[in-house]
Amino acid sequence: MKKIKLLSVIFISSLLSVSCLVDDEDAKLDAAGNTPYVVGFNQNVANESWFEDIGAIERSYPVNLVGGQDGTPSNSDLVINYIISPESTATEGQEFDFLENTGQLVIPAGQDFGLFNILLNTGGLDPNVPTELVLELTSVEGNAANIGTINELNLLRITFVGCSSQLEGNYTLTTTRDDGAQTVRPEAITLVGPNYFETESTGLWGTNGIGSAPDSSLNFEDICGEVFVPLQGLAQGYYSNEVYGTNLTGPDGAVDQTTLDFNMEYWITFSAGNRSYMADFVRQ
Numbered sequence: 001m002k003k004i005k006l007l008s009v010i011f012i013s014s015l016l017s018v019s020c021l022v023d024d025e026d027a028k029l030d031a032a033g034n035t036p037y038v039v040g041f042n043q044n045v046a047n048e049s050w051f052e053d054i055g056a057i058e059r060s061y062p063v064n065l066v067g068g069q070d071g072t073p074s075n076s077d078l079v080i081n082y083i084i085s086p087e088s089t090a091t092e093g094q095e096f097d098f099l100e101n102t103g104q105l106v107i108p109a110g111q112d113f114g115l116f117n118i119l120l121n122t123g124g125l126d127p128n129v130p131t132e133l134v135l136e137l138t139s140v141e142g143n144a145a146n147i148g149t150i151n152e153l154n155l156l157r158i159t160f161v162g163c164s165s166q167l168e169g170n171y172t173l174t175t176t177r178d179d180g181a182q183t184v185r186p187e188a189i190t191l192v193g194p195n196y197f198e199t200e201s202t203g204l205w206g207t208n209g210i211g212s213a214p215d216s217s218l219n220f221e222d223i224c225g226e227v228f229v230p231l232q233g234l235a236q237g238y239y240s241n242e243v244y245g246t247n248l249t250g251p252d253g254a255v256d257q258t259t260l261d262f263n264m265e266y267w268i269t270f271s272a273g274n275r276s277y278m279a280d281f282v283r284q
Contacts, residue, residue, distance in 0.1 A: 037145035038067035039080055039107065040137065040153025047223050049161040049194035053123025056097065061156055062113040063105050063137065066148055078107040079141040080114070085134035085155070094124045095131055095160040105137075116156065125162030130224050133158040151248050165195045165222035167260060171281040175204060178276045187281065195222050202234065202243060203268055203277050213238035220252075220264055227253035229266040242269045246276055259283055 042064045063080060065073060081104055090096060097119040107114040116135060125131075135156040137147045147154045173187035183204050190198045200207045202218045210216040213235035221228045229245035229252045245252030246265045253264030260283045267274050 035067075037065055037074060037078065037140075038148045038153075039063060039078060039140055039145055040066045040148030041156045042066060042153075044152050044155055045157045045159065047159045047161060047195070047221055047228070048120055048125075049164075049196075049223070050120070050122040050125055051127075051162065051164045051194065055123070056119040056121050058099070058117060059120045059158075060115045060117050061135075061158065062115055063107065063156075064113045065107060066153060073110050073112050074107070074142070074145070076109050076142050078114075078145050080105040080107065080137055080147075081139045081141070082116075082135055082137050085136045088132055088134045090131040090133040090158070090160055094121065095126075096120055096124075096133060096158075118158070120160075125160045127162040127164075130159050130161045130163070132160070159223065161195060161223055163224045165191075165197075165255075167191075167197055167222050167255065167262065169260070170284045171261075172284060173199075173201070174280045174282075175201075176278045176280075177204060186284075189281070192219070196220075197222065199279075203275075210235045210239070218243055218266070222255055222262070223251075225255045225257055226251035227255060227262055227264045229253075229264055234268060243267070253279075 040063065042062070046059075046061055048059065065078075083103065084101075092098060099117045099119060105114045105116055118133070135158070137154040140147060167189055168191040169189060171187045171189060172184065174182065174184050176182045181204060183206075185201065185206060187200050192198045196219065198217045198219050201216050202210065205216050208214065208216050215236045215238065217236060219230065219232055221230065229243065231242060231244040233239060234241035234243050244267055246267055252266060253262060255262040261281060263278065263280045265276060265278045267276050
């Protein structure tokens with residue numbers, strides 16, 4: 001199973017808290033202005049978790065301009081061809097229904113994204129086994145544009161989940177930085193959405209201990225025993241430093257389904273270089 005990772009994770013090696021990016025040299029900007037557009041999914045995995053039947057609800061997933069030119073949108077429509085991958089395990093009419101399935105998506109002229117829409121059948125998800133609808137971008141018509149393939153930018157994996165996580169509760173958290181520095185503290189995990197949780201702390205900082213930020217938590221998902229850390233701003237976006245899971249194409253940790261102990265590994269970006277952290281949670 002893959003997870004949400006934005007393209008900025010790949011290209012931005014570090015970010016300084018509440019800082020601005022330094023402009024490239026003029027020659028590099030000129031070169032970028034002459035390159036083809038690159039289109040793809042900034043979020044190449046979406047997890048849809050529902051445990052009650054509230055009927056069909058509409059969901060939209062963007063396909064983006066993720067590179068090329070000088071950052072300005074195309075002056076003409078970009079028509080993107082797609083297929084439903086044979087890897088898909090979800091069934092139309094069960095977990096989802098298409099609003100339309102024409103085989104084409106459009107990024108309108110002057111815009112930097114287009115949308116793929118489905119109806120999510122909240123009462124049709126398997127309570128034990130996740131299933132996937134896999135959308136694969138194949139080609140682009142209009143202007144000079146290519147499909148991005150690095151880190152599966154050409155794929156969108158929509159995972160339908162009916163299994164409900166039980167990770168909310170109290171833990172002993174041991175966090176180890178990549179240089180061996182370590183902290184041990186009590187930690188409460190709070191449920192903030194279906195299978196979506198919030199910690200109390202991030203990295204080696206204590207609760208509410210990241211500078212002047214009022215909230216030092218981070219968010220993560222538990223999808224049937226696999227832990228994912230989506231891209232997010234440090235301290236709930238208070239700082240421009242980014243936090244994201246270390247595994248760009250899979251889960252960042254796992255849950256012991258018997259004890260409900262779990263772990264996850266993530267990066268925090270800094271101007272001096274990114275640091276990785278391993279967090280081990282032991283249920284109290």
